[in-house]
Amino acid sequence: xxxKAKSAITTGCVSLALxxxxxxxxxxxxxxxxxxxxxxxxxxxxxxxxxxxxxxxxNDRFLQTxxxxxxKAHPDIDIQITAAIATPEMGKKVVRRAGGxxxxxADKEKFVSTVNTxxxxxxxxxxxxxxxxxxxxxxxxxxxxxLRSVMKDDKDFNLQDxxxxxxxxxxxEGKQAALPIRFSLDVLLANTEELAGAGxxxxxxxxxxxxxxxxAHKLVKDEDGDGKPDKYTMSGMSKDQMLRLMVESSYxxxxxxxxxxxxxxxxDFAAMLENxxxxxxxxxxxxxxxxxxxxxxxxxNLMMPMDLVMLPEMMFQGKGQVFQTxxxxxxxxxxxxxxxxxxxNEKSGAKKEAWAFMKYLLSAEAQGTPGIMGFxxxxxxTAKQVQESMKMLESGKIKIAGPEGEISPPTVxxxxxxxxxxxxxxxxxxxGDDSAIMDMVKEEATAFFEGRKSADEAAKQxxxxxxxxxxx
Numbered sequence: 001x002x003x004k005a006k007s008a009i010t011t012g013c014v015s016l017a018l019x020x021x022x023x024x025x026x027x028x029x030x031x032x033x034x035x036x037x038x039x040x041x042x043x044x045x046x047x048x049x050x051x052x053x054x055x056x057x058x059n060d061r062f063l064q065t066x067x068x069x070x071x072k073a074h075p076d077i078d079i080q081i082t083a084a085i086a087t088p089e090m091g092k093k094v095v096r097r098a099g100g101x102x103x104x105x106a107d108k109e110k111f112v113s114t115v116n117t118x119x120x121x122x123x124x125x126x127x128x129x130x131x132x133x134x135x136x137x138x139x140x141x142x143x144x145x146x147l148r149s150v151m152k153d154d155k156d157f158n159l160q161d162x163x164x165x166x167x168x169x170x171x172x173e174g175k176q177a178a179l180p181i182r183f184s185l186d187v188l189l190a191n192t193e194e195l196a197g198a199g200x201x202x203x204x205x206x207x208x209x210x211x212x213x214x215x216a217h218k219l220v221k222d223e224d225g226d227g228k229p230d231k232y233t234m235s236g237m238s239k240d241q242m243l244r245l246m247v248e249s250s251y252x253x254x255x256x257x258x259x260x261x262x263x264x265x266x267x268d269f270a271a272m273l274e275n276x277x278x279x280x281x282x283x284x285x286x287x288x289x290x291x292x293x294x295x296x297x298x299x300x301n302l303m304m305p306m307d308l309v310m311l312p313e314m315m316f317q318g319k320g321q322v323f324q325t326x327x328x329x330x331x332x333x334x335x336x337x338x339x340x341x342x343x344x345n346e347k348s349g350a351k352k353e354a355w356a357f358m359k360y361l362l363s364a365e366a367q368g369t370p371g372i373m374g375f376x377x378x379x380x381x382t383a384k385q386v387q388e389s390m391k392m393l394e395s396g397k398i399k400i401a402g403p404e405g406e407i408s409p410p411t412v413x414x415x416x417x418x419x420x421x422x423x424x425x426x427x428x429x430x431x432g433d434d435s436a437i438m439d440m441v442k443e444e445a446t447a448f449f450e451g452r453k454s455a456d457e458a459a460k461q462x463x464x465x466x467x468x469x470x471x472x
Contacts, residue, residue, distance in 0.1 A: 040123070042349035049078040052354045055118075055125035056340070057111045057132070059083035061371040062182075063340075070360045077353050082125065084111040108132055112435075119143050119345070126348040127358065130178050131341040134434050135170075136257060138343070139177035145344040148176040150355055157359060162377050165333060165428035170341065172258055178341040181361050182374030185302040186249075186325055186335040186431055189312055193319040194219060194296050204323040205331050209246050212297075212326050213275045216284045219296050229283050234297045235290040239280055243445050244438065245299060245325070246272060249335060251433045253328025255466065262437075262466035268328070269462070270455035273448050299325075301337065305375055305382050306389035306412075308420045313410045324426070333428030339374070375424070382421050386412065440465045 043051035056063065059081050067079045085107045112132050118124035119138060130138075138144050148171060151157050159167065170178045195202065198218050202211075216233035223230055237245070247254065250272075254263050263269075279285040298315050302308060302322075312320025324334040342361070344354055360366055367376040368384060370392070376385055393409040444458040444465075453461070 040347050040349045042353075045078050049076055050350050050353050051078050051080055052127065052350050052357055053125040054079060054081045054127040054129075054342075054357075055115060056081060056129040057084050057108060060373070062366075062369060062373060065369055065371055066357075066361055066366050069365065070357055073360075074353075074356065077356070079357055084108075084114075122347055124345050124347070126345055126350050126354040127342045128345060129340060130343040131338050131432070132435075134436070135177045135341075135343055135432075136172055137434070139172075139175065143346055144177045145346050145348075145351065146175045146177065147179055147344060147358075148174065150344070151176075154355070154359070161379060162362065163379060163424055163427065165425060166336060166377050169336065169428060169430035170432070178343050179358055179362075180336075180338040180377055180430075181340040181342060182367075182372050183336040183338045183377065183427075184374055185307075185427065186337055187300055187302060188323045188325055189298045189300050189315050189320045190323055191296050191316045191319055192321045193316075202323060204326075206329055207323075207326050208329045209250070209272055209326045210275060213279060216279060217282075220282075220284060231293070232286045232290060232295045233279070233284045234299065235286040235288055235295045237285065237299060238287040239276065239449065240442060241287075242276060242279070242285060243442065246276060247438065247441050248431055248433050249325040250328035252332065252429075253330060255434070255437060255470070257434065257470065260470040262463055262470060264459050264466060265463035267459075270459040273445060273455040273458065276445075277449060303374060304389060305385045305420050305424075306393075308423060309386075309410055309412055309416050314407065318410070322423075334423075334426045335429045335431050336375075336427045337431045379424075382424055383417055386417050386420055436469055437466055440469070 043053070045051060054063075063081060067081060071077065071079055115124060115128055115130075115133060119128070120143075130144075135144060139146070151159055166180050166183060167176065170176060170180065190202070195215075200215055200218060202215070219233055220229045221231070222228065234242075254269060255261075256263075280287075300307075300311055300315075302311060308322060312318065312322065342358055344351060344358070348354055362377060364378065364380065366372075367378045367381050370388060376382065390409075390412055440462055444453070444462040447453040447461075448455050448458040
């Protein structure tokens with residue numbers, strides 16, 4: 001149960017390093033360079049235990065508890081978790097706020113760069129956190145194990161116990177390279193009273209960012225006559241953050257990774273850039289933090305099922321509604337993210353033991369712990385998580401911070417619980433994208449925002465760059 005701080009080396013731009021390394025891997029032979037070099041021999045401790053190494057960005061309480069419980073039940077296996085950064089001590093009380101903390105991007109870049117180098121050299125941990133890595137590209141090169149086949153071969157594992165959309169969201173052509181252990185829900189919250197007052201109805205199953213822009217213009221008011229909107233449609237988001245949200249939520253519309261095709265030059269991407277620029281130029285969206293009641297929509301990442309009730313209460317005093325993020329117009333379902341998705345290294349010499357630990361992380365015992373800090377992937381856990389959250393709220397272990405200070409917890413009815421449970425099957429889309437593509441998007445969009453390129457020129461250049469990258 002040894003733990004150590006992970007050393008990591010930054011190799012300049014991480015996405016560039018990934019592109020170079022993956023390309024080198026693919027050119028090192030028809031089957032992915034080192035992918036055929038054979039499995040690593042299983043490591044063992046001095047007392048004969050099989051070692052399973054796990055490489056993660058952050059080793060939190062959930063993983064620490066799971067490690068201890070698993071080793072107690074499997075005394076012949078030693079789980080060794082290596083983390084890039086230490087988990088900060090936050091005290092005994094958990095404070096939930098409307099919005100998440102900024103991630104340490106430098107630590108993440110170091111982690112991504114190091115893991116990428118290890119994988120490409122035929123090394124690396126047995127289990128790897130891949131939520132920030134292009135895991136499907138690694139799988140194509142034979143570097144990661146197809147977990148769907150492992151699941152099918154395990155007679156004690158029932159895939160029907162888990163939300164289909166969560167598993168299918170990271171499955172490509174029947175193969176699954178990553179296993180979500182927990183997830184969060186990416187949504188827009190809207191002030192439904194304002195929408196109704198403006199005669200606006202939203203079908204969020206297929207709405208687009210153009211629809212969002214049209215709604216923003218319908219909601220705008222200047223009652224004090226100062227030439228500026230009285231309130232923002234959305235605030236607290238920089239132009240770069242809004243760009244990322246728009247592209248990530250429509251990623252499949254622009255990129256077909258399996259077919260190695262991009263579609264940035266079809267006109268709608270250029271139109272999206274124009275719309276995005278207009279939202280900020282017209283004062284409809286702001287990067288400043290809003291005062292209470294100064295925005296109609298809010299982008300949120302819901303961390304727990306209870307947030308489906310709490311967050312609308314926190315932002316819009318009970319008048320809020322959860323919408324799935326706009327997309328390219330396709331009915332893709334709601335979008336989820338995960339800060340803990342594990343992949344099994346194809347070179348691992350301890351695959352049996354590593355899969356046993358993965359399977360434990362998905363068990364009712366592990367998924368039912370309060371420290372999971374995310375939506376459970378198990379169907380039988382959602383209602384239990386809501387009930388546990390209510391107990392913590394009532395005990396004062398969780399405080400709700402609203403726009404104007406601490407607020408009382410909302411009353412949760414059986415209908416609320418049913419609504420939460422019924423929402424989860426709508427989640428079908430993983431928010432993952434390719435960091436190299438997203439860096440290209442940012443660079444070309446910046447050239448447009450700064451007036452160095454037209455929207456069409458930026459879109460065409462992006463199309464060329466993305467096409468070359470996808471076919472490397």
